[in-house]
Amino acid sequence: MEKHDPHILLINPWIHDFAAYDFWAKPIGVLAIASILRMHGYQVSYIDCLDRFHPELSHTGKTGRFGKGHYLKSRIQKPEKLYDVPRNYSRYGIPASLVRKAIKERPRPEVVLVTSLMTYWYPGVIALIEIVRETLPEVPVVLGGIYATLCYDHAVNNAGADFVQCGESEAAVIELVGRLTGFAAEQRAFADDPDTYPYPAFDLQSNITYVPILTGRGCPFRCAYCASSFLNPTLRRRSPRHVVEEIAYWHKKYSVQDFAFYDDALLIDANRHIIPILEGVLARGLDVRFHTPNALHIRPLSRDMARLLFRAGFKTIRLGLETASFNDRKAMDSKVGPGEFQQAVDHLKGADFKGEAIGAYLLHGLPGQDLAELETSIKMVKSCGVRPILTQYSPIPHTALWPEAVKSSRYDLDSDPIFHNNSIFPCQKEPFSWKKVGYFMRLTRG
Numbered sequence: 001m002e003k004h005d006p007h008i009l010l011i012n013p014w015i016h017d018f019a020a021y022d023f024w025a026k027p028i029g030v031l032a033i034a035s036i037l038r039m040h041g042y043q044v045s046y047i048d049c050l051d052r053f054h055p056e057l058s059h060t061g062k063t064g065r066f067g068k069g070h071y072l073k074s075r076i077q078k079p080e081k082l083y084d085v086p087r088n089y090s091r092y093g094i095p096a097s098l099v100r101k102a103i104k105e106r107p108r109p110e111v112v113l114v115t116s117l118m119t120y121w122y123p124g125v126i127a128l129i130e131i132v133r134e135t136l137p138e139v140p141v142v143l144g145g146i147y148a149t150l151c152y153d154h155a156v157n158n159a160g161a162d163f164v165q166c167g168e169s170e171a172a173v174i175e176l177v178g179r180l181t182g183f184a185a186e187q188r189a190f191a192d193d194p195d196t197y198p199y200p201a202f203d204l205q206s207n208i209t210y211v212p213i214l215t216g217r218g219c220p221f222r223c224a225y226c227a228s229s230f231l232n233p234t235l236r237r238r239s240p241r242h243v244v245e246e247i248a249y250w251h252k253k254y255s256v257q258d259f260a261f262y263d264d265a266l267l268i269d270a271n272r273h274i275i276p277i278l279e280g281v282l283a284r285g286l287d288v289r290f291h292t293p294n295a296l297h298i299r300p301l302s303r304d305m306a307r308l309l310f311r312a313g314f315k316t317i318r319l320g321l322e323t324a325s326f327n328d329r330k331a332m333d334s335k336v337g338p339g340e341f342q343q344a345v346d347h348l349k350g351a352d353f354k355g356e357a358i359g360a361y362l363l364h365g366l367p368g369q370d371l372a373e374l375e376t377s378i379k380m381v382k383s384c385g386v387r388p389i390l391t392q393y394s395p396i397p398h399t400a401l402w403p404e405a406v407k408s409s410r411y412d413l414d415s416d417p418i419f420h421n422n423s424i425f426p427c428q429k430e431p432f433s434w435k436k437v438g439y440f441m442r443l444t445r446g
């Protein structure tokens with residue numbers, strides 16, 4: 001006999017790191033899975049270990065600009081292998097006692113699904129799974145997400161889950177959870193038609209201060225430092241209408257004003273994608289604000305595009321410059337050429353964006369990076385009147401740059417994802433200097 005409405009518990013684990021901040025960072029992957037399960041007839045509940053608005057924590061809940069904000073944090077011991085890093089290490093998120101309590105208060109699940117994000121955050125995943133094991137000893141635990149995909153063997157051997165699921169999982173999870181619960185649901189959502197996917201279940205959060213929007217999956221570029229093509233091998237997009245409907249839905253039903261685009265290639269094939277999306281937002285008269293923490297490609301930023309972004313309500317523009325040096329750039333990426341950055345900035349400013357709204361990401365800590373080149377890049381960005389933002393390089397398995405990263409690291413990168421942490425500048429060879437890091441940070445500001 002078929003069982004009805006099995007209950008599935010989904011959990012977003014803690015972050016263990018030297019620093020963490022909610023700058024439009026929500027676990028859209030696990031909320032997409034929650035939503036797919038709901039669509040297929042499952043009961044779901046959710047525990048967000050990174051909840052900034054937990055009702056039992058009176059001191060949390062302050063919302064920063066545009067919905068961002070601090071997580072609660074408690075100092076913990078540094079992982080042994082990072083003893084040489086002169087910084088404090090913390091667990092970000094709600095106390096373990098509240099996680100235990102939440103697990104006990106939820107209906108007993110038939111399966112627990114745990115997500116993972118940055119590879120070097122796996123200690124928070126392990127700590128969370130230990131608690132699940134202790135409180136729900138007989139319930140199967142499935143781990144998925146970005147760490148699980150990029151470091152599959154490590155996850156299988158260390159995370160303590162019963163199953164580790166790789167890659168995009170909307171279809172796989174219906175199959176796997178169906179097998180574990182004996183609940184037969186016919187697939188109703190299809191990877192090659194993302195319009196069949198329901199909106200991620202942000203309504204399961206205790207508060208929605210902003211909503212991440214993913215208008216598609218994948219990226220046509222193959223940048224040497226990025227794992228996008230491994231995680232999402234093909235570019236598949238939602239229809240503009242479907243995206244506009246989603247923005248209108250969160251805005252009208254939950255009064256959400258701030259939206260952060262998570263796409264890797266938002267502006268690509270603009271005539272058929274972002275232009276109709278933004279024209280749709282304008283036609284619907286939606287008074288919303290947009291942010292691009294994952295960076296925009298510079299080349300498509302024409303005068304008309306800049307004007308449209310401004311009119312549609314973009315407030316935070318981040319540009320993926322990475323370096324202002326164009327010698328040997330081809331080995332790294334081919335997304336921007338000389339002169340294009342300055343031109344894009346001119347168009348943005350011409351469209352009335354103020355310099356403070358525009359930031360250019362520059363990679364710091366690439367294998368063999370010439371630091372004189374970084375200094376020149378910072379100065380060039382500043383001379384254009386926009387903010388240089390250093391993004392510390394995180395070496396990632398399955399990327400073209402990984403073998404070189406392993407060779408150039410002062411750590412044994414291959415042995416443990418803990419060394420992928422960008423805050424430790426793992427690919428800067430000895431003599432590595434924290435003083436120099438401070439110097440570059442100050443240079444971006446002054």
Ligand code: B12
Pocket residue numbers: 019020021023024025026027028029030032033113114115116117118119120142143144145146147149165167168169170173214218225226227228231232262263264293294295391392393394395396420422
């Ligand atoms: C959006 C994004 C961000 C957002 C925030 C993301 C967040 N949720 O917190 C922003 C812009 C803030 C960000 C910041 C950074 N990011 Co980022 N980011 C991404 C990006 C582009 C998309 C991730 C995403 O949301 N995907 C969409 C969802 C739907 O997919 P998903 O999470 O994979 O979920 C699917 C599956 O994994 C699975 N799944 C997920 N959970 C579960 C659970 C179960 C049980 C199951 C079965 C399945 C499952 O099903 C889901 C649906 O198919 C990825 C690249 C990419 N293409 O994936 C990089 C990526 C994750 N980021 C990366 C990096 C390096 C960074 C930064 C360090 C950059 C920097 N130097 O500053 C910072 C650090 C962030 C921090 N310290 O807080 C790296 C990862 C590095 C690593 N070592 O792990 C990636 C892979 C990009 C790259 N360079 O290759 N990022």
